[in-house]
Amino acid sequence: MAPTYRGRRRLAVLSLLLLVLAAALGPTPSSAAGSAWWEPSARPEPDSRIGVTGEPFTGTNAVGEVRGFVDAHNHVLSNEAFGGRLICGKAFSRQGIADALKDCPEHYPDGSLAVFDFITNGGDGRHDPVGWPTFRDWPAHDSLTHQQNYYAWIERAWRGGQRVLVNDLVTNGVICSVYFFKDRGCDEMTSIRLQARLTYEMQAYVDAMYGGPGRGWFRIVTDSAQAREVIEQGRLAVVLGVETSEPFGCKQILGIPQCDRADIDAGLDELYALGVRSMFLCHKFDNALCGVRFDEGALGTAINVGQFLSTGTFWRTEKCSGPQHDNPIGLASASGAERLLPKGVALPSYDADARCNVRGLTGLGEYAVRGMMRRGMMLEIDHMSVKATGRVLDVFESEAYPGVLSSHSWMDLNWTGRVYGLGGFVAQYMHGSKDFVAEAERTEALRDAHGAGYGYGTDMNGVGGWPAPRGADAPDPVTYPFRSADGGSVLDRQTTGERTWDLNTDGAAHYGLVPDWIEDIRRVGGQDVVDDLFRGAESYLDTWGATERHRQG
Structure with a gap:
């Protein structure tokens, strides 16, 4: 007899928990023979260069706080979403970089069938589909359909000072159903489970380069204490989130909910078991839980x-x-x-x-919010309508619940003070350095008043667009090599295969250029903005820890 839906879900969760257990039972991190702890002993060849020298910082500052940057919104594995053929290329592959960084098959030979590419970027979609080793046309800051999160590019961001990465598991069943090309079904929760499993597999993939389970820099964490320990070791704490339009099947058709309270409880329990600690309740489409903040x-x-x-x-x-x-x-x-x-x-x-x-937080939505509170989960209010957000903040304020996040500039900015007042965390979308600095300065007084650090949400692989090049002749461009924010590492231009990227002329084409973008922010806006960002890890973990304590209380 074929397993029931609930049976399949239990099997999926059990398989994932076994992966977590295997990693947990591995040896504690230590230096591989012949290598410093931060250098792999067995990086696949050929592979991407990191372009960073120097030891990653460890420990805490003089008052016991962790340090480092926070990317509060990224989609490491969204190439597995939307039917599997909207984002081309993989974050990692056991067959190596040539397999990981290749275009979707329908994009050959000249991009004529890159339908989503020309819908989102204009023109006719034509491009050189060859990725490794030439990368003539992608990744690029304005290409929304190609992999930007190759593991080695994330490694460079970590070496440049990032210490928290929120991997939002994402998909959209309707986009999947109407897109011309797909190689799998469109059920949203099936895709979420797959992306969660592959995040653990990516951790194991990195671990293998460093000598075995527990030795790598990419560490999935499920509580704030574990995250602090990982960051103090100098590694990258990876948090699982969810951003999908119909979580737990909670869509609405003609205003009628297609889920009930039992579905919400089962869905939250499953996501928590998968390691998810933050999530959106609605995204893009009104659903049975809340109305959305429109796109323009x-x-x-x-x-x-x-x-x-x-x-x-x-x-x-x-x-x-x-x-x-x-x-x-x-x-x-x-x-x-x-x-x-x-x-x-x-x-x-x-x-x-x-x-x-007109749609705010529904009765089922409020039940889901309170369910997240019982489980000590953090709620993302970006993408919620202002009517829904207002009600969420009312509920949180009535319970003094701090677990509220705005991770990529999608809430109305008039809510910022209420978020900080609760003890929540705010990150800004990865805008160009001038716009990013202007918004950071606008909210600086609020952060100072609440002792809050700042974050960024790159939304890489999230079809949003990223900073364009300022130009080699722009005032005060990034000069290579440059030092990391902590001063302990030196970063040169990043090279993968035959292509070398320069932020001044290429913009933020992929995740490996996040440190270069931060250096651009420093040059455009000064050290104060970077200092606030460097306090982001501590501030994010303050919010998470306070959320956990509220649940325990």
């Missing part, structure tokens, strides 16, 4: 089409009751997305004075 312009129009295909209803707006508001939907061209609508169905128009989603 052409993308917003396309997502509104997806909203209809998923739920049977378009977004509905109303006048806002306070200074907060959702994004304007706009009526820009959606690159043909309207053609996916059934015959006779047209996109609605929207009143410019009605900027708020």
Whole structure:
């Protein structure tokens, strides 16, 4: 007899827990023979160069605080999402870099069928599909369909001072269903489970280079104390999050929920067992839990089409009751997305004075929020409508619950003070250095008042777009080599295969250029902004630890 859904879920969780147990029972970290602890003894050949010399910092500062940067929002394994063919290339492969960094098969020979590429980036989608070893056209700051999170590029970010990485397991069933190319089914929770399992496999892959279980720099953590220990060792603490549109199958069709409280409890229990400690309750589409904060312009129009295909209803707006508001939907061209609508169905128009989603936090949504509180999980409020966010903050304030995150600039900025007041954590999207510095300076007084550090959310592999090059002739460009923020390492230009990247002329093309982007921030905005970012690890763990203590209390 085939196992039931619940039986398959238990088997998936059991398999994952066995992987975790195997890693936990491995030897404690120590230097591999002939190598410093931070250098692999068996890196695959050929592979990407790191371009960093010097020992990663360890321990704590004079007052016992950990140090380091926080990427609060990344999608390391989203190439496994959306049907498996939207993001091309892999974060790692046991067959090596030539297998990992290659384009989707339909992109050969010239990108003519790179449909999502030309929908998101304009033009005709044509590009050189060859990745390793030439990388003529990708990865690039404006290519949303190619792998940016190769493990060695993440390794360079770690060597440059990053100490926390939140890997948001992500997918979207509707995007998967309407996209032309896929090699698997579109069930969201199936994809989430796969990405969780592969994160543990990536940890084992890195461990193998360093001599066995527990020896690598990529360490998945499931509580704040474990994260502190990992960071004090000088390694990268990896936290699992979830960002998906219909968690636990909680979609709504014509306003009718397709899940119940039992589904929510089972779903939260499963995610917690997988190691997930933060999550979004809604993303892109209104669901049975909450209304969303709209996307704008052409993308917003396309997502509104997806909203209809998923739920049977378009977004509905109303006048806002306070200074907060959702994004304007706009009526820009959606690159043909309207053609996916059934015959006779047209996109609605929207009143410019009605900027708020009518849907807030539903009764089931509030049940899920309180379920997360019982489990000591952190809630991501980005992508929630302002109506839903306001209710969440009311609930958290009534319980003095600190577990609230804004990880990539998607909440209304008027909520920032309330988030800090709860003890929550805020990170800014990976904007260009000038825009990033301007926003960091705008909120600096709030951080100072609450003693908070700052974070960034790269959203790599998240089809959002990344900082363009400022140009080699821009004022005060990044000069290579440069020193890491702690002063203990030296970073030169990053090379993979035959391609060498320079932030000044290539922009933030992949994750290995995160340290270069931080150096650009220092040059544009000064040391104060970088100092706030370097306090990010401590601040993030303060929020996480306080959340755990609230649950225990």
